[in-house]
Amino acid sequence: MTITFTEPNQQDRWENRYAKGATGWDRGESSPALDRWLPQMPVPPARVLIPACGRGYEVITLCQQGFTVTAVDFAPSAIAALNLELKKRQAQATVVQSDLLAWEPPQPFDVIYEQTALCALEPTLWPEYADRLCNWLVPGGMLLGLFIQTNRAGGPPWHCALDSLETLFGSDKWVWPEQKDQTIGHPSGLKELALVLKRRD
Numbered sequence: 769m770t771i772t773f774t775e776p777n778q779q780d781r782w783e784n785r786y787a788k789g790a791t792g793w794d795r796g797e798s799s800p801a802l803d804r805w806l807p808q809m810p811v812p813p814a815r816v817l818i819p820a821c822g823r824g825y826e827v828i829t830l831c832q833q834g835f836t837v838t839a840v841d842f843a844p845s846a847i848a849a850l851n852l853e854l855k856k857r858q859a860q861a862t863v864v865q866s867d868l869l870a871w872e873p874p875q876p877f878d879v880i881y882e883q884t885a886l887c888a889l890e891p892t893l894w895p896e897y898a899d900r901l902c903n904w905l906v907p908g909g910m911l912l913g914l915f916i917q918t919n920r921a922g923g924p925p926w927h928c929a930l931d932s933l934e935t936l937f938g939s940d941k942w943v944w945p946e947q948k949d950q951t952i953g954h955p956s957g958l959k960e961l962a963l964v965l966k967r968r969d
């Protein structure tokens with residue numbers, strides 16, 4: 769999956785992808801990675817953030833499990849699709865249309881489910897975004913991360929190499945798992961590196 773942008777700003781670019789139905793990243797359902805992680809998450813109604821939620825299938829899964837969910841994306845079509853689905857299912861979540869690099873939550877979260885959000889951002893923005901993820905979590909909070917592996921230059925999606933992630937989420941601020949090579953298939957045919965990091969106290 770290579771996403772080629774011709775439009776002037778990032779928000780318009782992503783919105784146009786939704787408008788054209790050019791959403792090769794979209795699973796059409798909640799990721800099986802989330803099902804695997806549910807047993808290790810804090811008990812509901814723990815507060816969960818999904819940044820760059822897209823159409824937000826995982827928002828629905830987490831609401832159905834009783835979590836208190838906040839979802840953020842700046843593409844109006846993605847937000848509208850998620851709001852419609854929540855209404856259909858009579859589920860409740862806080863859905864915010866905003867740029868993640870300009871948004872601040874009123875309270876930190878127990879868990880962040882980060883699915884192909886980092887890879888959507890220009891790598892020059894990664895250090896700022898990683899700081900934000902850390903600040904958005906309570907001490908001891910969990911970052912459930914799915915990081916796309918393209919093994920090529922350019923993006924989006926930008927390749928999230930393990931060594932870049934280790935630098936970005938340094939062990940001074942994050943507890944890393946022993947196993948760092950677990951992957952899961954992505955609808956694009958690529959793989960996502962699946963990592964659970966814990967924010968240090």
Ligand SMILES: C[S@@+](CC[C@H](N)C(=O)[O-])C[C@H]1O[C@@H](n2cnc3c(N)ncnc32)[C@H](O)[C@@H]1O
Nearest residue numbers: 782793820821822841842843866867868883888
């Ligand atoms: C590859 S899609 C992934 C969507 C969703 N996580 C999924 O897996 O289906 C990237 C998403 O990031 C959103 N996005 C990109 N940059 C953003 C930003 N700076 N602030 C908020 N949303 C952003 C796009 O609108 C798009 O929905």
